[in-house]
Amino acid sequence: MAWQWFHRLGSPRWFYQKTGAWLPWLALASAVLLIVGSIWGLGFAPEDAKQGNSYRIIFVHVPAAFLALAGYYLMAVSGAIGLIWKMKLAFAVMRAAAPIGAVLTFIALFTGAIWGKPTWGAYWVWDARITSMLILLFLYIGVMALSQAVNREQVADRACALLALVGTVNIPIIYKSVDWWFTLHQPATLRLTEASSIDPSMFYPLLTVIIGFYCMYAWTLLTHTRTLLLRREIRTKWVQQVLTEGK
Amino acid sequence: MPVTPKFPVVLQVRDLACDRDGRRLFEGLDFSLCTGTAIQIKGSNGAGKTTLLRTLIGTASDFRGEILWCGSPFPGALPVLRESLLYIGHQGGVRDSLTPLENLIWYGATRESALWALDCVDLSGFEGSLCHGLSAGENRRVALARLFLPQAPSLWILDEPFTALDAVGVATLEQQMAAHLHSGGSILLTSHQPLSLGRLASVDLSDFMVDEPLVAMEAEHVFS
């Protein structure tokens, strides 16, 4: 029955054992894809006509920004699953996703700022995308701060899930408003990532790195969730076995 | 038509276990509350008396087992239960920037009935002064005045109602409880002191305590 499957998926122990087998493959895939993609992008992709070599930052900036946003939605969706079905595993995924998303947002912001220096001549420009990223970082920090501040884990889980959901409703509005604000205050300057027509010689390395980042994200999320589960389920026999055997 | 019993069951608790911060407070708790009866919950500090009450009013949701209100299970039955519930917790629910009268009106009382209830708890003359000027015992009596309002709901859940009350206050409250039971209401309360009520049962949470709260659990729970 469908419910049984759902129930089993929600079992921390089943999750822990099942994902243990996936981890090495994910780690391998992400390492290979990231290394190959980076070398490809750094050394073999052609120089950009307008921006010169500084555009090579795109190969870390764009994937990080991609996953930072996707990670927020993932966090909110798992929080919603936790709130609706009171599933402990979903809350664990949500809690693990917050710091990972925050780090990715930081990467996107940092590389964007560095990229701005040779492109615009300034590290920080109130560009629509960078500003949206900054707000996304604050949203992540809000969830993390709330989870730190609330003493009881279960209350913190549900409070963070609600906050993540509220944030999700707001993200499109925030993005639209920041976009509008940017066009109001500044004539369209050179955008960092012009989506219009990217040459295949630049697109394929970018795609490689993006897939690599996805694998890396999945691997990191799984390892973080697994340690979180160990901490939360420390009173169960299986966790104590895992902890004493796997030294 | 079958013979209707005199004291039908309103609230049923079956094999209830409550957790707090991952620590099991008690388990295997069973009792039924009938109309016209009172149950006194006993237990040492930290045994989970307040948690039990908060579970029964639906504020705390971390429980396993079954709770039934008039035969229908929690949490679906909660909205109906709340229609006949009067709960007074550790914090009395009295706002100190309001007068006793305004506090009772906030609870839905009319002016006349509020004044009458305040008179019952010996607070007549104080109805117009702000609650932060009153003593702890007087504030407690403002909270308890809700029990003296006409048309009080049928289920009373009271957490340590006698704290901060003087001997006269305790006697008045016991009288009112007896009258409530007599008119077919039911009371669930926690208290350390012995009560002189007619139909009184008691449940000691120490009997349902878990021996070793730190011991490893065999079963795992998917849903929190």
Place this chain on the structure above:
Amino acid sequence: MSSVDIHPLVSGARAVPDFATFLRIEMLLALRRRADIANPLLFFVSVLALLPLGLGPEPELLANVAPGMIWVMALLATLLSQESLLRSDFENGTLEQLTLLPQPLYFAVLAKSLVHWIATGLPLALLSPLLAVMLNLPGEGYLCLFVSLLMGTASLSLIGAIGAALTVAVRRPGLLLALIVMPLYVPVLIFGTGAVQAAIDGYAYSAQLAILAALLAAAAALAPLATAVAVRISLDN
């Protein structure tokens, strides 16, 4: 059927306060605790008065920063007063009693937000012409500033209540509430200042005001729902 006799399920006739009583008593409370709410307001008005001392008295410069400054101060004033919105009710047990009422928590929360707005946003909007004069705002912006503040602060009160409910059980909330709520305030701030800027520059600003109204409508419909859920979560403690 079990051997015990179970009382039939009946709805009790519990006396329940109506919305008007509710609102009236909340207003009374706001009036008696006016220091909690008025002090942040007065603080930010005085900050606005200090601003020219720091920036210099040039009228053009002040006129340039006026819309943004007034809006940021409005935002901070509602934010700081938000913290006391539910805290004392949580501490004295009234918030728990509120969740035990048979009617939906939505209306109670809505009443609280409404009173919060009447106590902070409304006076701020009424004061705005005075602040605008102090900061040399061009005359074209007055009406727009007033209307945008009127609608915008109401949205801020509603959204901020979510944060207040989430942090009410936290022992030392500090700036946690600000951290949580600030990003959610961004759209209101952008369209509020945008409207005033457009008015000063002589453009039509009805579009921005319409968006502010839409934000307010959405906030009034959704934010109390989230706040109600947040209150129940925070109480389960």
Place this chain on the structure above:
Amino acid sequence: MQFQFSSFADFLMMDGHGIYVWISYAVTFAALTALALYPWITRRRIQRELQRQQRIVQRRRKVTKERMAVVESA
């Protein structure tokens, strides 16, 4: 597809943009490594915590056993 730079020094310099590019990559991979290492550190901490708790339980069992023995002998 061919290597875009004439020499390794040229690759490092990237026409003066090298510093920006390399810092970006360095920070990115440092952050990702930190994310990857964090679970290892936490896991070690949890193991230590479990050992501590087990010691407490054992000590408590021992103490109660001794007390029981004292009570029985008396």
